[in-house]
Amino acid sequence: MRRIIRRRELVADDARYAGEQAGPGTRLVPPAAQFISAVAAGATGTAGDAVLIGPTDEVEALVPHLALLKLIVVEFPKIGEGRGFSQARMLRQRYRYRGELRARGVLKRDQLFFLARCGFDSFDLDPAENLEAALGALDDFSVAYQDGSDAVVHVQRRASAT
């Protein structure tokens, strides 16, 4: 059973992607292009409420449909991929997306804190990662200089900061 971190808990992965079979308790997460064309075809009911976006997908294209969405999965296909951090920050801050925002891919515990600060609240890490140990990484830092979209971490900032 695949597991993910959701809001600081280890839970079964409920997402199924292209080429996988959705069963009881799971849902299909289509790629952005497929989701958007399903919506455009007027098939709101069948488009579902989840979408997977890759590094080159523009979050702006999802904006008209955010009210439909309960889960956005952002993919990090390579070590060092960083576009997803901006995608998350924009979804949370500028477009006020309030549903679940999941980071998925070649991610280790070492990226967890930054991901959480950008607004991710669930994490589908590298299968080789020790998830119990990874949970602790959400508390790697108790302080920060920047404003964040913190849902699952708490940091102290300087009172006089901007």
Add this chain to the structure above:
Amino acid sequence: MYRYDQIDQTLVNERVAQFRDQTRRFLAGELSEDEFRPLRLRNGLYIQRFAPMLRVSIPYGLLSTTQLRMLAHIARTYDRSYGHFTTRQNIQYNWPALERVPDILADLASVEMHAIQTSGNCIRNITADHLAGVAPDEIADPRPYCEIIRQWATLNPEFSYLPRKFKIAVTASPADRAAVEIHDVGVRIKHGPNAAIGFEILAGGGLGRTPILGKLIRSFLPQADLLAYLEAILRVYNRYGRRDNIHKARIKILVRTLGAEEFTRQVEQEFEASREFAPRLEAREVERMRGFFAPPPYQQLNDSIPEVGSVASGTPTFDAWLRYNTRRHKVAGYRIVFVSLKKHGEAPGDMSDGQMDALAQLADRVSFGMLRTTHDQNLVLADVPQSALPEVWRELDALGLATPNIGTLTDMICCPGLDFCSLANAGSIDVAKQIHARFDDLDYLYDLGPIEIKMSGCMNACGHHHIGHIGILGVDKHGKEWYQITIGGSSTGPAALGEVIGPSVPKDEVSDTIARLLEVYVRERRGDEERFVDAVRRIGIEPFQERVYETDHSPA
């Protein structure tokens, strides 16, 4: 200088703990080399030819004597008793053991220092004018703004996995000693309407294998918008900078591909769209930061340079040192002193633990316990009373730190090259020694006037060869070390990239080639005031090419 509060101290302490655990996981086999690489790099740790190399951050080049003593302690305890000051105002250690790096970081944290973001694809150390706060020509002290940018950039959650490294430099002087045009983002402090402080912003500059000067993208940015605008630039770059090819991933390639106008439009659009959420730099925060960089308690003194000269009469070396290694200070009675790390026989930028300790003691006595590092790999005692100059000279001379060559040909800058670096194609330190040996006549150097030689061991251009008046680039030709020569480069007034004079030359001919270039300059120069680089600009590179490559080489 800036002093840590509980937030800053907690942050560096927690970073030490995090890195200690990452190192443990790597050594235990829980992290592969590929997984560990981006983690160690963003903490300044390279795996080099013989050992790891650790780069320690010196924010905008400002150091207290407590910190310099710690750098000496680290050199002694974990390395081979020396450190190497870099062109980005940092210091590198070439021989630490990987498993001891977390202990080094803990030692650094105890004096408010770290190695955070000194490498890797993230925002690097913010660099600035090394004469900030004491230069007579500056509009405002850039350091409060540097510290503000440093904090914003440190462990920034959105911009920690950029396409490539990102360097920001700040200057407040027309002389631009920070070379802002060769940075990913250059910030020039300027006066706007009603004498309000604001910024001119350049983007897309950089050296490396595709040298480009930065483009002006904003002619006046109000102070309050500094961080918001930087966020807009970084977000456009993070989203659209290339990630498929490491050689095309810097922001300069994005700016060049889009065109400066279209890039500017995208940044401005992002800036407008984010206005509501972006950080606003409040005037009181700037004031708070300014408080950290208040002038030291200067005494009421009169300028007394002539007197100092008379004290030293009969000691020509002192006079030369005074002339070449010191500069005018904005406060009467004080002088800026350069500590030369360009002694013949030493690798440019290297300093021993003993020199560091002794220099710290001297700075405590004569310069308010503070020092600076420069882009040219020297150090600076910024606030020396003129009456102390003979004593300072004597002590620096005894330490081998008073070579009177600042701004001359032998004040070369130089990367570690093939001797240490796994990227290098050719050696640079021994070429520096060759040049030192060839041009050991100080009077000749003084006759030549200001001339900058910059040397890199490979096209990554850590030695900034493109902007050297004479640039030297090490290349590999069939397993042999050869050197490509450029002339006419400059970091300031106006910045320019040097032109290649022709085919590269073998190692043992580098100093002969330079001698021929200088021969042409001496023949062609108009008066004492025309510098080498000015002459190249005026007459072009052809006369130099002719002399260097003429077939019948009479001895240069």
